[in-house]
Amino acid sequence: MGIEVRDLTRTFTVGRRARRRTVEAVRGISLSVAPGERVAFLGPNGAGKSTTIKILTGILHPTSGDATVLGIVPWEERRRLARRIGTLFGQRSLLWSELSPRQSYRMLAAVYGLDGASEARRVAELADLLEAGDLFDQPVRTLSLGQRMRCELAACLLHDPEVVFLDEPTIGLDLLAKQRFREMVVRLNEDQGTTVLLTSHDVADVEHVAERAIVVNHGAVIYDDAVAVMRRALLATKVVEVGLAAPVPVPDLPGVTVLDHSEQSLRLVVDTRVTPVRRVLDALLAGPAVVDVSVVDPPLEQVIAEIYERPAS
Amino acid sequence: MSAVVATVPADSRWRDLRAMAAALRTSAGQAWAERGSLAVALLFYVVVVSALSGVWRAAATNGGGSIAGYSAIALTWYIATSEAAVMSVSQRLIEDTGRDVADGEVAIEMLRPTSVLGLRVAAELGRSLVRLTGIIPVGLVLAVVVAGAPPRPAALVLAVPSLLLAVTTNVTAQHAFAGTAFWIRHVGAAWFLYLKLVFVLGGMLLPLEVLPDGVAAVARLLPFQAMAYAPARLAAGHLEPWLLLGQVAWLAVAVLVARAVFRAGERRLQETGG
Amino acid sequence: MRALLATARGALQEAGANRAALSWQMAVMVVNDVVWIVFWALFFDRVGELNGWDLQGLILLNAVLTTAGGITLGLLADARRIGALVVEGGLDPVLALPVPTLPHLLVRRVMPTNLGDLAFGVTLFAVAGDPTPGRTAVFVLVTLTATVLLTAFLVLIGSLAFFVGRSETGEIGFHAMLLLAAYPADLFGGGARLLLYTVIPAAFVTTVPVRLVNDFDLADAALLLTVSGVAALAALATFQRGLRRYTSGAVWTQA
Numbered sequence: 001m002g003i004e005v006r007d008l009t010r011t012f013t014v015g016r017r018a019r020r021r022t023v024e025a026v027r028g029i030s031l032s033v034a035p036g037e038r039v040a041f042l043g044p045n046g047a048g049k050s051t052t053i054k055i056l057t058g059i060l061h062p063t064s065g066d067a068t069v070l071g072i073v074p075w076e077e078r079r080r081l082a083r084r085i086g087t088l089f090g091q092r093s094l095l096w097s098e099l100s101p102r103q104s105y106r107m108l109a110a111v112y113g114l115d116g117a118s119e120a121r122r123v124a125e126l127a128d129l130l131e132a133g134d135l136f137d138q139p140v141r142t143l144s145l146g147q148r149m150r151c152e153l154a155a156c157l158l159h160d161p162e163v164v165f166l167d168e169p170t171i172g173l174d175l176l177a178k179q180r181f182r183e184m185v186v187r188l189n190e191d192q193g194t195t196v197l198l199t200s201h202d203v204a205d206v207e208h209v210a211e212r213a214i215v216v217n218h219g220a221v222i223y224d225d226a227v228a229v230m231r232r233a234l235l236a237t238k239v240v241e242v243g244l245a246a247p248v249p250v251p252d253l254p255g256v257t258v259l260d261h262s263e264q265s266l267r268l269v270v271d272t273r274v275t276p277v278r279r280v281l282d283a284l285l286a287g288p289a290v291v292d293v294s295v296v297d298p299p300l301e302q303v304i305a306e307i308y309e310r311p312a313s
Numbered sequence: 314m315s316a317v318v319a320t321v322p323a324d325s326r327w328r329d330l331r332a333m334a335a336a337l338r339t340s341a342g343q344a345w346a347e348r349g350s351l352a353v354a355l356l357f358y359v360v361v362v363s364a365l366s367g368v369w370r371a372a373a374t375n376g377g378g379s380i381a382g383y384s385a386i387a388l389t390w391y392i393a394t395s396e397a398a399v400m401s402v403s404q405r406l407i408e409d410t411g412r413d414v415a416d417g418e419v420a421i422e423m424l425r426p427t428s429v430l431g432l433r434v435a436a437e438l439g440r441s442l443v444r445l446t447g448i449i450p451v452g453l454v455l456a457v458v459v460a461g462a463p464p465r466p467a468a469l470v471l472a473v474p475s476l477l478l479a480v481t482t483n484v485t486a487q488h489a490f491a492g493t494a495f496w497i498r499h500v501g502a503a504w505f506l507y508l509k510l511v512f513v514l515g516g517m518l519l520p521l522e523v524l525p526d527g528v529a530a531v532a533r534l535l536p537f538q539a540m541a542y543a544p545a546r547l548a549a550g551h552l553e554p555w556l557l558l559g560q561v562a563w564l565a566v567a568v569l570v571a572r573a574v575f576r577a578g579e580r581r582l583q584e585t586g587g
Numbered sequence: 588m589r590a591l592l593a594t595a596r597g598a599l600q601e602a603g604a605n606r607a608a609l610s611w612q613m614a615v616m617v618v619n620d621v622v623w624i625v626f627w628a629l630f631f632d633r634v635g636e637l638n639g640w641d642l643q644g645l646i647l648l649n650a651v652l653t654t655a656g657g658i659t660l661g662l663l664a665d666a667r668r669i670g671a672l673v674v675e676g677g678l679d680p681v682l683a684l685p686v687p688t689l690p691h692l693l694v695r696r697v698m699p700t701n702l703g704d705l706a707f708g709v710t711l712f713a714v715a716g717d718p719t720p721g722r723t724a725v726f727v728l729v730t731l732t733a734t735v736l737l738t739a740f741l742v743l744i745g746s747l748a749f750f751v752g753r754s755e756t757g758e759i760g761f762h763a764m765l766l767l768a769a770y771p772a773d774l775f776g777g778g779a780r781l782l783l784y785t786v787i788p789a790a791f792v793t794t795v796p797v798r799l800v801n802d803f804d805l806a807d808a809a810l811l812l813t814v815s816g817v818a819a820l821a822a823l824a825t826f827q828r829g830l831r832r833y834t835s836g837a838v839w840t841q842a
Contacts, residue, residue, distance in 0.1 A: 012836060059682045061835045075834065082685035092680045096597055098604030103597065110593030111684055111691075139604070353759055360763050363779070364770050371774045372634040380633060506615070509622040518626050523633045 001071040002195050003033035003056065003163065008065035010051050010219075025051040027219035028065070033212075035162070038189050038196045040210035040227070044308055048219040049199050053165055056197075057087055070162055083112060086161035086194075090168035093148075094155040097141040101132075101151040104140070105158055112159035119158075126154040129191060130184050146177025153184060163195040164188075170202055182208045203304060215307050223307045230303060237303075238277050240268045242284055243292030251283035269298065329428050333435035340439030351447050358400050358448055362455060365518070366392040370460065381522035387549040388520075389460035393452040394472055395517045395545035398479040401445040402487070403437065404508070410491035420582050430488060430575040437484045445480055449473070464550030471554060475544035478560040482567050483511075483540040489571035495578030510535075516542030520549070539563040590686050595662075595694040602697035609699045616703030620653050623769070624711070638773045643717075645771070647797045650712040651726070652768055655733035655792065657705025659741065664698035666738050667761070669745025669826075673833065674752060682834070689742070689826050722800050728808075729796030732815040736792055739818035740764060742826055749829025749838055760787065768792040788814065 010026040026048045033039050043049045054060040056069055058078030067074060072081045088094070095104040102123065109119035127133035132150045140148060149169060156164060166185070170178045186209055189196050198209055206213055206227060213230055215223035223230075239259070242248075247263050250256070255274025260267040270280050277295060284290055344351065366389040373385040383391060403409070410433065413419050422429045456463070463469040490507055512518045514528075515537030521529050532538055543556040603609055627645040631637075659666060669692070672678050681692055712718060712726055744757030768789035772780050783790040791814045799807055832838055 010836065054679070057683055059679055059834060063836070078682065078834075079685040079687075082683060087683045089680065094680075096601040098601045099597065103600060107593045107597040111590040111686055113590075113685075349755075353755070356759060357762070357766075360766055364767055364775075367776070367779065368630075368770055368774050372630070372637055375637050376634055506618055509619060512622060513625060513629075519629060523629060525629075525632070 001068075002035045002037065003031070003067075003069050003197065005029055005031045005052075005056070005067045006065060008052065008055060008067055009063045010048075010055065010060065011063050024219050026055070026062070029216065029219070029221050031214055031221060031224060033195060033197060035195050036189065036193045038186070038209055038211045039198065040206045040213045041197055041199045041216070042201075042206065042213060042304060043216040047216045049216060050167070052216070053167060053197075053199060057085065057165060058082070083159065084162050086156035086159070086164040088152055088156040088164065088166045088169050090171045093140075094152055095140045095148070098139055100137045100139055101154065102136045104155060105136075108155055108158050114159060122158055122160065123154075126157060129187060130154055144177075146173050146180065149173060149177070149181055150184065153181070153188075157188065157194070160192075161194065163197065165197050165199070167199045168201065169198070170200070170205060178202070178204065179208075185209050206304075213304075215304065217308050236271060236273045237298055238270045238272055239296050239298045240270055240277065240280055240284075241292075241294045241296070242266050242290045244289050245291050246289040248284065248287055248289045251280055253280060253283065256280060329431055333428075333431045336432045336435040337439040337442075340436040341443050342439075344440040344443035351444060354400065354444055355447055355451050358396060358451060359455060361400070362393050362396050362452065363459065365396070366456075366459065369519075381520055383520055383522070383549060384464070386460045386462075387464050390456050390463055390469070391520055391545045391549040393456045394476070394548035395541040397445065397448045397452050398476055398541045398544050399483070399508075399511060399515075399517050401441045401448060401476075401480050402483050403440065410488060410494070412494075414491060414494035414578070419578075423579055423582065429579075430492075430571055434485055434488055434571070437488075438481060441480050441484060442477075445476060449476070463548065465552060468547045468550050468552040471552070471557065472544045472548040475547050475557055475560060478557065478564060479540045479544050482536070482560060482564045485564065485567040485571050486536060486540070489567060489574050492571065492574035492578055495574070495581050511537045511540055514538070515540050516545060520546070536563045536567065591690055591694055594691060595697075598664075598695055598697040599662075602699045602702070609702070612700040613703030613706060616700055617707045620649065620704060620707045620711075623649060638771070640771045640773060643715075644797055644801070646711060646715050647726075647800055648771060648793045649769075650708045650716050651730055651733055651796045651800075652708070652765075652793050653704040653711070654708030654730045655737055656765065657701050657703070657708055658730075658734045659737040661698050661701030661703075661705050663693045663738055664696040664701070665692050666741040666745070667758070668696075669742060670748040670757065673745070673748040673829075673838070678830075678833065688830060689823070693738070693742075716800075721803075725800045725803055729799055729811065732811050733792045733796055735815040735819050736788065737764075739815070739822035742822040743818075746822070746825040746829040749826075749832050763787060764789050764792070771797070788818075791815070 008026055008029045009024070012023045012025055014021055014023050029048070029052060041049055041052070051060065055062050056067060056074055058074035058076075058081050061075045069081060070084055072084075074081050094108070095101055096107075105119065105123055109116075109122075114122065123136070127136060130150050130153060132147070132154060135143060135147050135151055136154075140151065143151065153169070170181055173181060182205065185196060185198070188194055196209070198205060200206065210227050212226050213223065214221060243265055244263065248266065250258055250261065250266070250268070253275045255271035257269045257271075258267070259269055266284075268280065270277055281293070281295075285293070369380065369383075369388040369392060370385040373380045373383065373388055378384060380388065419429055422432070487507065514532040514535055516532070521532050521538060521542050524532060532542075539560045543560050546553065546556060624646065627649075628642055631642040631645070635641075665672070668677075672692075678688070678692075681688055681695075684691065708730075712723075716722065716726065718726070741761055744761055747757055764787050767783060767787060772783040772790040772794040775783065780790075783794070791811060795807060795811050798804075799811065829838075
């Protein structure tokens with residue numbers, strides 16, 4: 001039992017009187033996350049990600065559609081579900097700032113109904129798993145952001161949840177801290193089988209953590225596939241950029257999309273499964289106007305940005 | 314640096330004054346734009362004056378018609394005015410100013426060629442005057458409705474410039490107080506103490522005549538009476554124009570002390586690096 | 588229950604972590620409260636007794652007010668922030684926990700400054716309130732009802748945010764209530780006195796409690812309990828209703 005969502009819809013009425021309008025935050029989202037999967041939930045701001053998460057954690061009712069998390073309908077049994085899931089919202093802290101993490105864990109253990117022995121065992125386990133043992137006894141405000149996030153992660157895992165929702169957890173962390181955090185999440189999933197649903201803007205989170213990526217935009221799912229498949233599509237595309245001395249026409253070849261076209265430069269995306277790069281280059285270099293050439297792999301951002309542009313499947 | 318400050322050329326002083334006038338106008342405009350919070354302040358004023366003057370009126374009625382020489386009507390006008398004088402000024406002034414000093418905000422302002430103190434006082438005055446302008450008509454109506462006509466209209470007229478002096482002295486003195494934040498970190502909490510001194514020894518909650526003789530004598534010598542008692546005494550019907558002279562004197566003292574504190578503070582910033 | 592106690596304990600520890608700052612903040616509030624006692628001492632020294640009230644009565648009144656206020660604003664500190672939390676999406680982290688929302692919300696934060704009021708009120712009664720066992724028992728009772736009344740008022744005002752958005756008017760109403768509770772209702776004339784027993788029930792926060800401590804009367808006590816009980820139920824019901832509205836998505840937040 002993981003997460004099952006079918007045709008989820010959520011509309012809001014916003015504004016007062018004359019300026020009242022309906023906002024469709026979520027339009028018929030369907031998705032499925034198997035137990036033990038690591039899934040990235042992507043989308044630009046306003047895409048409907050946080051609304052979906054709120055529905056899945058039971059904070060919000062959908063306007064229509066079904067969803068179950070661990071076999072429980074979230075908005076019908078919010079507190080019962082809350083015992084079995086963990087949530088980490090990047091901007092909101094689970095920990096008290098003047099106290100040490102361990103002291104906050106004591107409070108959380110009581111909230112989740114863990115007895116003293118279970119709490120001690122679990123804290124030790126998490127200290128090990130997240131390599132954070134030496135951090136647990138310092139006041140939270142003395143920790144760096146990266147250290148704090150590891151302690152926050154431990155906090156949301158204290159009650160051994162089967163599913164964790166991580167919302168932008170790496171925001172504000174430096175590169176090294178991000179890497180470490182990602183490693184922890186993967187380790188957590190592989191070690192304990194915890195299902196992970198990670199909301200993120202950071203493509204590297206997708207690359208290093210997720211096995212599958214679900215992309216939403218304008219309230220609907222526009223891509224849902226394994227990250228490996230995404231990457232393969234990536235390998236099949238190349239970005240060709242040429243510097244020009246004079247304007248040149250775009251080569252009329254299949255599988256070629258224009259990214260940028262000005263008097264001085266031309267950027268193209270080439271689907272190499274349709275047209276080999278060589279043919280595109282031959283077409284461009286035929287004239288004397290080209291002064292510079294580069295052929296690169298598009299960054300994952302590019303791929304995802306392109307996906308954002310797609311209409312709902 | 315102190316030499317430069319001491320011999321400020323005339324045109325630079327003129328520029329300072331113009332900057333202050335501009336600051337006053339701007340902050341007044343802003344305060345007027347935030348009429349919502351002004352309405353809240355007025356509402357509180359009405360509640361406080363109604364309750365407190367009601368208590369004093371009951372006391373006067375019970376005490377044979379007057380307390381310490383004030384009739385029930387006089388007491389109402391007294392409280393309406395003393396509260397107007399104090400409530401026009403932001404309750405958080407010392408706390409906010411002290412925090413700005415401690416956080417280095419003022420240090421940055423000191424990089425500008427104009428007087429930091431002057432600008433801040435002018436800005437705060439702008440806000441306070443807007444509030445006072447709202448409170449005065451409300452206070453007038455309230456006092457008339459709840460108690461009756463002012464005991465001596467001539468004295469009431471004098472109360473208006475007295476209120477202006479009271480507010481200005483209050484704002485300046487609070488800045489002097491807040492300036493200690495150049496040396497002590499937690500001046501914010503001490504604003505409570507300052508306000509309470511104004512409440513009792515300044516004659517906001519009660520006329521100074523109610524205090525025991527020894528305490529009253531001390532209170533008359535302190536600057537706080539210039540911030541509440543003076544205009545209130547006038548409004549209560551006592552034509553005592555020398556109160557205004559006392560206020561002017563205290564205003565001058567406040568200005569001198571505030572300037573000295575800020576100058577010393579600026580020097581300290583330069584020595585310790587802010 | 589265990590969760591609630593643990594949360595409250597955590598909140599207290601958090602507030603007390605910085606001893607120096609805590610002492611300073613508490614001391615400041617105590618000075619603030621002392622000034623009012625000084626005022627009343629000066630007042631009654633000049634005025635004598637008034638409508639059955641004297642300095643002793645005002646001392647009791649202040650003891651009840653500061654103790655109840657200290658508990659409401661100090662120990663149940665988030666009660667006054669409910670409106671803001673609703674509008675800013677600050678309820679969501681609480682909703683994500685397997686706890687009943689309102690109780691957890693109330694105990695999870697302690698405001699150090701107002702603990703000074705609490706300390707002052709209790710000390711004042713102990714020192715100057717003639718704390719016989721009987722009077723002490725009544726003092727505890729009426730302070731609790733006053734706390735319930737104040738907290739209920741705050742919860743009710745805050746819950747309006749579920750329906751009409753953030754309510755500054757409500758917050759003003761609360762401050763007005765505190766202000767008016769600082770005066771014995773008996774000192775005012777008919778119309779005002781009625782107001783203090785109905786629209787802004789400040790009389791039930793201090794005037795009636797003091798009367799009970801000095802002269803316990805079963806009927807008055809029953810009335811006080813009823814008023815506080817009704818207020819508590821109304822507050823709970825409004826909050827629950829509002830929360831249902833919130834989770835059904837009828838409330839648009841900034842989150």
